[in-house]
Amino acid sequence: MGFNCGLIGLPNVGKSTIFNALSAAGARVESYPFCTIEANMGTIPVPDSRLDRLAVLFPEKRKIPTYLEFIDIAGLVEGASHGAGMGNQFLSEIRTVDAILHVVRCFVDPNVAHVTDKLDPLRDIDVVNTELLLKDYETLSRVEERLAREAKGKGRHAAARLSAWQHLRGQVAEGMPLRDISIAPEIEDSLREISPLSAKPLLYVANVGEKGENEYSKPVTLIAKEHNTKAITIRGLIEAEIAEIADTAEEKAAYLQEWGLNKTGLDELIKSGYQLLDLITFFTFEGPEVRAWTVPQGTTAPKAGAKIHSDFEKRFILAEVMSLQQLISMGSEKALREKGQVQRAGHDYVVQDGDVIRFIST
Ligand SMILES: Nc1nc2c(ncn2[C@@H]2O[C@H](COP(=O)(O)OP(=O)(O)OP(=O)(O)O)[C@@H](O)[C@H]2O)c(=O)[nH]1
Ligand SMILES: [Mg+2]
Incomplete structure (x- = not known):
């Protein structure tokens, strides 16, 4: 298995479209919000020219790539942490992923409704991140009650754990995502158990429409830097259409070239995703297979x-x-x-x- 990425974002920003572009899985796309209710899942082989070159030495063996799993999750709205929209379902699906791909709408199209009155990627990012933080805050508070009960009369260790936890909750209350906070060793295990949302590695995906990078996507790139991560731009609709009509890699390359693109958003996403998660690939040629595998650095x-x-x-x-x-x-x-x-x-x-x-x- 490669790694597992959840596509999240406000409703109608193009998550399912990008999912289709990535996996060519044909998920349902509509111009009204909340079209995705059940999460779509797609497993795609990771293209790696090194595996292709290695396989040439073993023509009799089957070539098996490493895989990447995408989950297209329902849209999130303000108040999701309290159950608004598809709130609870959305948040429980996020808990299972290794990394978050936060899709941000940066395309202008009067035919596609926006959940609020106008396009404002930074506000959209803030809404989503705030909901993740609020949910984490709620979970941290619940665990804190338990730790407080355990700390009663149980000596220094339990008291130190409680105080580290309280400190952590205080930082989250100030708006700091858990991925940016250094965690005291005595609470590492308890934190891992609750799989907090704001601790997951995050990559922004600016859905830029037909023309590529634009005035809306540039601030996303800047905010990504501020958040110690990266933003990649994807022309969602075009890449989804190409994925649907092109049957072979050659056809796909030809279509991309027509649009002046030399690689797909997927290529970029895999590269950034591997960096983000500190993943590497190794190869084997044992038995009937020549094969790529993914492991953490x-x-x-x-x-x-x-x-x-x-x-x-x-x-x-x-x-x-x-x-x-x-x-x-x-x-x-x-x-x-x-x-x-x-x-x-x-x-x-x-x-x-x-x-x-x-x-x-x-
Ligand atoms: N013009 C334009 N429209 C796009 C682009 N990407 C997506 N859309 C349109 O935006 C609408 C919503 O796309 P979806 O992919 O269903 O959005 P979603 O984020 O999955 O929405 P929910 O599942 O409802 O949360 C559809 O009408 C898409 O065709 C794009 O790059 N350009
Ligand atoms: Mg959708």
């Missing part, structure tokens, strides 16, 4: 092995690590071995982006 070889087979971690002996570049330029694993270019890596080896690995286990 800093994963050790036995843990990476566990992606492939859960008991690989326990049975791990060593990892034989090859550089993809060298493997391709020398043409075979054998040639690499003869030159002594296969690295034998132990339990502590930290897998690097682009490693080609053969796991040796008991």
Whole structure:
């Protein structure tokens, strides 16, 4: 599995349109708000030219990419944290995702209703972020009541935990998202348990309509920087249409070129998403498959092995690590071995982006 991204935002900003562009899954799109009620889900293969090049060396093997999962969630409105609109459903769906893609309407189209009177991306961003924070505040307050009961007469540790928690709630009350707050070690576990919404990595997606970057999307890029993240721009409608009509990668490239684009929003999203989540890709060519895998940066070889087979971690002996570049330029694993270019890596080896690995286990 790659990673799991939830598309969120106000109603009618183009979330389902962008979902379609990304997954070509044909989710229902309408010009009225709240058209999405049940979340749509799509799994898409991550295009990676390194895997394509590696696969050339193993023509008899099946090529299996790593995957990215998108969830198109119902629109959120002011008051969602108290159940307005699709509030509660929306918020519970967000809890399950690894990262948030916050879609912001930056296209002008009088035929598409806006939930408020006029286009104002920064206000829209604020509405959504505030609802996430309010929900977190409510959850933190509930847990605090429990911690306060536990702290009664239970010594220093419980009291310290309560006070760290109170401090944290105070910061959230001031409007700070949890992802920007450094968390005291004694409350890390309790916080992880509640999977707070404002702690999830966030990427802004400016839906810019036909003409690309515009006066509405520029402030989104600036605010993204202020929030220590990035904004990418997607021409939602165009990319969705291209995804629908193009049957092959070549056709898609030709359509994109017609619009003066050299890559899709998806390419950009994957790149930014991997950076945002600190993810890397490694490759294997064991058995009948040549395959890409996604793991977080800093994963050790036995843990990476566990992606492939859960008991690989326990049975791990060593990892034989090859550089993809060298493997391709020398043409075979054998040639690499003869030159002594296969690295034998132990339990502590930290897998690097682009490693080609053969796991040796008991
Ligand atoms: N002109 C223009 N219209 C767009 C663009 N992207 C989306 N739309 C239109 O905006 C309307 C809403 O799009 P959806 O994708 O259904 O929006 P949503 O955010 O999923 O809406 P809800 O599910 O109701 O929250 C549709 O009529 C789309 O065709 C765009 O880039 N340009
Ligand atoms: Mg929708």
